[in-house]
Amino acid sequence: MSIQSCVTIINEWDIVAARQLGRNVAKELGFGIVDQARITTAISELARNIFLYAGKGQICIDKLNEGGKVGLAINATDNGPGISDIRQVMEDGFSTSGGLGAGLPGVKRLMDQFDIESSPGDGTKIKATKWLR
Amino acid sequence: MRIPILKLYNCLLVSIQWELDDQTALQFQEDLLHKIHETGANGVVIDLTSIDFIDSFIAKVLGDVINMSNLMGVKVVITGIQPAVAITLIELGIGLDNVLTALDLEKGLEKLQQELGE
Ligand SMILES: Nc1ncnc2c1ncn2[C@@H]1O[C@H](COP(=O)(O)OP(=O)(O)OP(=O)(O)O)[C@@H](O)[C@H]1O
Ligand SMILES: [Mg+2]
Numbered sequence: 001m002s003i004q005s006c007v008t009i010i011n012e013w014d015i016v017a018a019r020q021l022g023r024n025v026a027k028e029l030g031f032g033i034v035d036q037a038r039i040t041t042a043i044s045e046l047a048r049n050i051f052l053y054a055g056k057g058q059i060c061i062d063k064l065n066e067g068g069k070v071g072l073a074i075n076a077t078d079n080g081p082g083i084s085d086i087r088q089v090m091e092d093g094f095s096t097s098g099g100l101g102a103g104l105p106g107v108k109r110l111m112d113q114f115d116i117e118s119s120p121g122d123g124t125k126i127k128a129t130k131w132l133r
Numbered sequence: 134m135r136i137p138i139l140k141l142y143n144c145l146l147v148s149i150q151w152e153l154d155d156q157t158a159l160q161f162q163e164d165l166l167h168k169i170h171e172t173g174a175n176g177v178v179i180d181l182t183s184i185d186f187i188d189s190f191i192a193k194v195l196g197d198v199i200n201m202s203n204l205m206g207v208k209v210v211i212t213g214i215q216p217a218v219a220i221t222l223i224e225l226g227i228g229l230d231n232v233l234t235a236l237d238l239e240k241g242l243e244k245l246q247q248e249l250g251e
Binding site: 012013015016019033034036037038040041044045048092099100102103105106109110 | 152154155156185186187188189190192193216217218220221224225226227
């Protein structure tokens with residue numbers, strides 16, 4: 001079972017809107033302060049990557065309830081240029097924009113599950129999930 | 134929106150009171166350097182008590198403005214980092230190494246005076 005709400009990412013203000021949506025859902029589901037910060041930070045990283053590298057895309061927040069297990073999933077999708085070497089972008093410090101290169105490896109550590117699907121020309125799809133303990 | 138920068142004796146005092154968007158963060162970087170130049174201040178305290186998350190972009194802007202201020206001969210102390218912010222920063226892989234920090238504004242001002250040898 002899942003209930004979804006989405007924010008379209010086109011400009012910098014949409015990044016703010018996406019993390020506010022995520023924080024509100026996290027609060028509503030009963031996540032504590034630290035997990036709220038983890039989820040907010042992860043959304044901010046994924047939304048900013050969409051804005052910077054794809055120009056346009058979507059952040060959708062799913063409320064999950066799987067057999068009594070409650071969780072929150074962040075779905076980040078875009079039809080941008082895609083990523084040719086996924087292993088490389090998952091390394092700490094790798095950046096093509098002069099950033100810290102902390103975004104993607106950071107999101108993986110902040111969340112419980114992390115899946116990325118991307119190939120050049122096909123855009124990028126990332127799903128990151130946090131479970132309520 | 135601009136972040137107010139106050140002058141107190143030889144120091145500048147900044148308290149970030151709301152969630153930073155990218156534009157505000159970049160504007161702050163510029164405003165702080167101009168204010169340092171204008172006032173001849175030799176120390177800055179940036180208080181983050183009201184900030185409940187920091188992502189890699191904001192961390193980079195903060196780290197950069199600290200390095201830029203150091204280049205101008207000014208010491209910067211960051212204060213009030215909340216537990217949740219400290220945890221997520223480390224998990225992101227951002228240690229803010231070599232950055233002067235203190236628990237709260239009062240301790241930050243003390244640390245600054247020590248650093249400045251006054
Ligand atoms: N949605 C995307 N579409 C295409 N390329 C992407 C996308 N997201 C990330 N990338 C590529 O992966 C690299 C690493 O991303 P990551 O978020 O880890 O670091 P960064 O954005 O460069 O810096 P930081 O996030 O620390 O500010 C980026 O520099 C970019 O080349
Ligand atoms: Mg990034």
